[in-house]
Amino acid sequence: MTIRTSALSLALALPLLALAPAIANANPSAAAVSVAPYAPITVAEVEAAQLAWGDALVAISTEYERNGRDAAKTLAGKVLDAAYAYDMGPVLFKPTLAAAPNTFRTTRDGALAYFVGGDSRFPADSGFALKGWRAYKIENAGIVITGNSAISMGNVHLTDAKGNVTVVDKTWGYVRGADGKLRIVLHHSSLPYAGK
Amino acid sequence: MTIRTSALSLALALPLLALAPAIANANPSAAAVSVAPYAPITVAEVEAAQLAWGDALVAISTEYERNGRDAAKTLAGKVLDAAYAYDMGPVLFKPTLAAAPNTFRTTRDGALAYFVGGDSRFPADSGFALKGWRAYKIENAGIVITGNSAISMGNVHLTDAKGNVTVVDKTWGYVRGADGKLRIVLHHSSLPYAGK
Amino acid sequence: MTIRTSALSLALALPLLALAPAIANANPSAAAVSVAPYAPITVAEVEAAQLAWGDALVAISTEYERNGRDAAKTLAGKVLDAAYAYDMGPVLFKPTLAAAPNTFRTTRDGALAYFVGGDSRFPADSGFALKGWRAYKIENAGIVITGNSAISMGNVHLTDAKGNVTVVDKTWGYVRGADGKLRIVLHHSSLPYAGK
Amino acid sequence: MTIRTSALSLALALPLLALAPAIANANPSAAAVSVAPYAPITVAEVEAAQLAWGDALVAISTEYERNGRDAAKTLAGKVLDAAYAYDMGPVLFKPTLAAAPNTFRTTRDGALAYFVGGDSRFPADSGFALKGWRAYKIENAGIVITGNSAISMGNVHLTDAKGNVTVVDKTWGYVRGADGKLRIVLHHSSLPYAGK
Numbered sequence: 001m002t003i004r005t006s007a008l009s010l011a012l013a014l015p016l017l018a019l020a021p022a023i024a025n026a027n028p029s030a031a032a033v034s035v036a037p038y039a040p041i042t043v044a045e046v047e048a049a050q051l052a053w054g055d056a057l058v059a060i061s062t063e064y065e066r067n068g069r070d071a072a073k074t075l076a077g078k079v080l081d082a083a084y085a086y087d088m089g090p091v092l093f094k095p096t097l098a099a100a101p102n103t104f105r106t107t108r109d110g111a112l113a114y115f116v117g118g119d120s121r122f123p124a125d126s127g128f129a130l131k132g133w134r135a136y137k138i139e140n141a142g143i144v145i146t147g148n149s150a151i152s153m154g155n156v157h158l159t160d161a162k163g164n165v166t167v168v169d170k171t172w173g174y175v176r177g178a179d180g181k182l183r184i185v186l187h188h189s190s191l192p193y194a195g196k
Numbered sequence: 197m198t199i200r201t202s203a204l205s206l207a208l209a210l211p212l213l214a215l216a217p218a219i220a221n222a223n224p225s226a227a228a229v230s231v232a233p234y235a236p237i238t239v240a241e242v243e244a245a246q247l248a249w250g251d252a253l254v255a256i257s258t259e260y261e262r263n264g265r266d267a268a269k270t271l272a273g274k275v276l277d278a279a280y281a282y283d284m285g286p287v288l289f290k291p292t293l294a295a296a297p298n299t300f301r302t303t304r305d306g307a308l309a310y311f312v313g314g315d316s317r318f319p320a321d322s323g324f325a326l327k328g329w330r331a332y333k334i335e336n337a338g339i340v341i342t343g344n345s346a347i348s349m350g351n352v353h354l355t356d357a358k359g360n361v362t363v364v365d366k367t368w369g370y371v372r373g374a375d376g377k378l379r380i381v382l383h384h385s386s387l388p389y390a391g392k
Numbered sequence: 393m394t395i396r397t398s399a400l401s402l403a404l405a406l407p408l409l410a411l412a413p414a415i416a417n418a419n420p421s422a423a424a425v426s427v428a429p430y431a432p433i434t435v436a437e438v439e440a441a442q443l444a445w446g447d448a449l450v451a452i453s454t455e456y457e458r459n460g461r462d463a464a465k466t467l468a469g470k471v472l473d474a475a476y477a478y479d480m481g482p483v484l485f486k487p488t489l490a491a492a493p494n495t496f497r498t499t500r501d502g503a504l505a506y507f508v509g510g511d512s513r514f515p516a517d518s519g520f521a522l523k524g525w526r527a528y529k530i531e532n533a534g535i536v537i538t539g540n541s542a543i544s545m546g547n548v549h550l551t552d553a554k555g556n557v558t559v560v561d562k563t564w565g566y567v568r569g570a571d572g573k574l575r576i577v578l579h580h581s582s583l584p585y586a587g588k
Numbered sequence: 589m590t591i592r593t594s595a596l597s598l599a600l601a602l603p604l605l606a607l608a609p610a611i612a613n614a615n616p617s618a619a620a621v622s623v624a625p626y627a628p629i630t631v632a633e634v635e636a637a638q639l640a641w642g643d644a645l646v647a648i649s650t651e652y653e654r655n656g657r658d659a660a661k662t663l664a665g666k667v668l669d670a671a672y673a674y675d676m677g678p679v680l681f682k683p684t685l686a687a688a689p690n691t692f693r694t695t696r697d698g699a700l701a702y703f704v705g706g707d708s709r710f711p712a713d714s715g716f717a718l719k720g721w722r723a724y725k726i727e728n729a730g731i732v733i734t735g736n737s738a739i740s741m742g743n744v745h746l747t748d749a750k751g752n753v754t755v756v757d758k759t760w761g762y763v764r765g766a767d768g769k770l771r772i773v774l775h776h777s778s779l780p781y782a783g784k
Contacts, residue, residue, distance in 0.1 A: 036677035037625055038538045038737060038763040038773070040432025089624035090338045092349035094365050099389045103365060104337035104349060124391075141300035142286045144381055146345040146430045147539025147735060149626060151369050151382050153288035153300060169290050169299060171367055171384040173347050175626040178766030185340060185626070186347050188367040190386030193295045195320075232481035233429055234541060234567040234577070234734045236628025285428035342626045343539060343735030345430060371430040374570030381430070482730045484741035486757050491781045495757060496729035496741060516783075533692035534678045536773060541734040543761050543774050545680035545692060561682050561691060563759055563776040565739050577732055578739050580759040582778030585687045587712075 035180035041150040046143050049174060049182040050152065053083055054136035057158070060115065060129035069130070073116045076129055080111055085175055085183035096168050096189040097128060132161035138170075150174045151186065167192060231376035237346040242339050245370060245378040246348065249279055250332035253354070256311065256325035265326070269312045272325055276307055281371055281379035292364050292385040293324060328357035334366075346370045347382065363388060427572035433542040438535050441566060441574040442544065445475055446528035449550070452507065452521040461522070465508045468521055472503055477567055477575035488560050488581040489520060524553035530562075542566045543578065559584060623768035629738040634731050637762060637770040638740065641671055642724035645746070648703065648717035657718070661704045664717055668699055673763055673771035684756050684777040685716060720749035726758075738762045739774065755780060 056079040064072035084091055086108035093105040095114045102122050105111045113119035117127030140154035156170045173186025252275040260268035280287055282304040289301040291310045298318050301307045309315035313323030336350035352366045369382025448471040456464035476483055478500035485497040487506045494514050497503045505511035509519030532546035548562045565578025644667040652660035672679055674696035681693040683702045690710050693699045701707035705715030728742035744758045761774025 036536075036673075036763075037766065038536075038676070040434075040537055040539055042432075085624075088626070090340065092338050092340060092347055092367065094337075094349060094367065094386075097389050099391060103351070103388065106338050141290075142288050142302050144286065144288060144428075144430075145432055146369075146371055146381070147343055147432055147541075149342040149345055149539075151288055151347075153290060153382070153384065155299070169384070169386065171288065171290065171382065173342075173369065173382075175342055175624075178625065185342070186349070186367065186369075188349065188365070188384045188386070190290075190365065190384070191389065192299065193293050193387065195295060232477075232567075232732075233570065234480070234732075236630075236733055236735055238628075281428075284430070340624075340626075341628055343628055343737075345735075371428075374429065482732065484730050484732060484739055484759065486729075486741060486759065486778075489781050491783065495743070495780065498730050533682075534680050534694050536678065536680060538737040538761075538763055538773070539735055541737055543680055543739075545682060545774070545776065547691070561776070561778065563680065563682065563774065565734075565761065565774075567734055577734070578741070578759065578761075580741065580757070580776045580778070582682075582757065582776070583781065584691065585685050585779065587687065 035176070037176045037178060037180055038148055039176070039180070040148055041145050041174060041176065041182065043143050043145065045182055046145075046150050046152055046172075046174060047140075049083070049184070050138050050140075050172070053172075053184070054138060054156070056083060057129055057136065058133050061131065061133040064116075064127075064130045065132070069116065069118065069127075072127075072130060073112070073118070076112055076115045080108055080115075082181075083184055084108070084111060084187075085177065085185040086111065088175065088177065088183065088185070091185055091187070092173070093184075093187045094189065095128065095187075096191060099124065133158055134161055135159040148176060149185075150182075156189075231372070233372045233374060233376055234344055235372070235376070236344055237341050237370060237372065237378065239339050239341065241378055242341075242346050242348055242368075242370060243336075245279070245380070246334050246336075246368070249368075249380070250334060250352070252279060253325055254329050254332065257327065257329040260312075260323075260326045261328070265312065265314065265323075268323075268326060269308070269314070272308055272311045276304055276311075278377075279380055280304070280307060280383075281373065281381040282307065284371070284373065284379065284381070287381055287383070288369070289380075289383045290385065291324065291383075292387060295320065329354055330357055331355040344372060345381075346378075352385075427568070429568045429570060429572055430540055431568070431572070432540055433537050433566060433568065433574065435535050435537065437574055438537075438542050438544055438564075438566060439532075441475070441576070442530050442532075442564070445564075445576070446530060446548070448475060449521055450525050450528065453523065453525040456508075456519075456522045457524070461508065461510065461519075464519075464522060465504070465510070468504060468507045472500055472507075474573075475576055476500070476503065476579075477569065477577040478503065480567070480569065480575065480577070483577055483579070484565070485576075485579045486581065487520065487579070488583060491516065525550055526553055527551040540568060541577075542574075548581075623764070625764045625766060625768055626736055627764070627768070628736055629733050629762060629764065629770065631731050631733065633770055634733075634738050634740055634760075634762060635728075637671070637772070638726050638728075638760070641760075641772070642726060642744070644671060645717055645724065646721050649719065649721040652704075652715075652718045653720070657704065657706065657715075660715075660718060661700070661706070664700060664703045668696055668703075670769075671772055672696070672699060672775075673765065673773040674699065676763070676765065676771065676773070679773055679775070680761070681772075681775045682777065683716065683775075684779060687712065721746055722749055723747040736764060737773075738770075744777075 060072050060076050063075045090106040113122035113125045115129040117125045137157040143152045151173045153171045156168050158166045169190050171188040174182045175185045177183045256268050256272050259271045286302040309318035309321045311325040313321045333353040339348045347369045349367045352364050354362045364385050367384040370378045371381045373379045452464050452468050455467045482498040505514035505517045507521040509517045529549040535544045543565045545563045548560050550558045560581050563580040566574045567577045569575045648660050648664050651663045678694040701710035701713045703717040705713045725745040731740045739761045741759045744756050746754045756777050759776040762770045763773045765771045
């Protein structure tokens, strides 16, 4: 079980730093490759990628509040390029609050619209990453490594600026990018079943 | 996109036949291995496994109505052994109607309880496979093959005996069993986001 | 670099014990699976499989001297089933001393003939495993893990009963069997280039 | 079985053209990725990579004769970057005519020295690719696809300018590069066993 509970003040201060290494290596041609793309994925790498995702979500929220939507959108684009595998092919992404006819976001544009809104092709998107997220906690029900790909399932707890906590059922799938870093190729997020 | 729309009468007649080959090969030591476990997975295999899952769901519902709960449970157990990878390790399974504290069913017992109910350790389970399913339709948003594993995401439409249709957002992950046949190692199902 | 230098007396005493666990798990249906077949391969597993191969070679030589050719052939068959992937599909095997028209031994029969001879379909085979091997040393130039498969390359030094040492250039490729244990799916062995 | 027998005149004319596409895509950042790096490898891709290797060998010989050693070395470097995986990690390469202490060429420098010579660190290398190769034929004993990696084994027949034919026992292992193209991560080549 991977748990990171960030105190609010820490969450405000740290995420941009935590995100920096991922962004710095987002350009494969500039990065020294320390891990071959064909190498097996480790549980530690999956856990680190999960923390990077949580850090990035808080970072985008923080950037939005400090520097506005354009800045947040720029950061979200960098996060998508560093954390998701849209440059490698389609990504299977079902965001928490997405519904038909835009339930599935297999393209980078669709993912960016979900996180920061403002795209007329996805009119229902109000920007999930702009909702004042301050902290997160990840509880894995399981991580399964399938050679040089991996999947995880569990709960993610998201805390906003008012202290409200949203819990989601979360599945991620990972492959390696050309720089050897994990990329999300699968992301299914859903609100818990509320009963009948 | 994979779509199978079964007329009700066909659905009642065919599923047990359709299921038979999968069950017949459930015992690796008895099966002639035509595909090596390390072989790449094909899109056609993923689509066939999806249809086998839909057929099996209808078959369990039909068996329940004809022969009762014990018979349905026996069939569901065979289906789990043929279609899921519980004999290979933990399976990451988040069923549509499961909630805390039993959201995730990483063991065969948890999966069986979800499909046919009757397990005191999972008191909220009323038996999803017993709900009179008659037909199904699968619409893939995407299938991604990652070497000798694979993932798919899309919608599954389930039609019950009264003609009511339930739509779910569905993610499946597959690996190969010792008999070379695909096994579900990941299954995240959720009701569509209903808006605020 | 993996090196095991066995004193002769130890080599005579230990191999059968060392081999026992591998043979005991050769039947997938009888074995408790501790590692899923889709799991990544580790360097430690590759090194262990290399030592198991060396142990087995010495064990077959020893069995031949103590109990004759039939006993050696029986043991060699068990070794092939435990260490090679012939039950999963063709194995790419180019033995050290094999030449046209039987250079490549993609079937179990061809491999068995190479190790113990006595097969009229492979008349040049005198039984490589019967040549009085007493000890071995493995020096890897490199081990590369490619997800849930792996390859290694290096030298193997084989010492016979007279103390003569044969060095071969050796490549092995590994996959996982249904029991989670490594199986050789590739084996290219050749005498060092002697110059012009 | 993959066989390409080139008439000498064709071999002289075509190789540089045949090589061009591979070299053009050697820079991942410039290439449109049509195949994801995690995608399964196909038999057709392995056969194409084998032909590209043979074409490149003939091309380097031809370049050497027309434009001298420096030009041949430049081309050989491009071939190595396009066809081998040295930029992804160590490559397990045992060339046909290499012996101790330089039997294994796990680095690009070692491979380049083998093909074109002229490196004081590898004094025995006279340049294998400079030996007047005109045509080649590849006969696979088997190709095994292990997810998103692959291995092949068989014979390669090389014909020089005088019509002399050299046959080698050849094993190749492949992974995908960042550009989706196959790269050789394993290469074990040896002269056939000549008998005692």
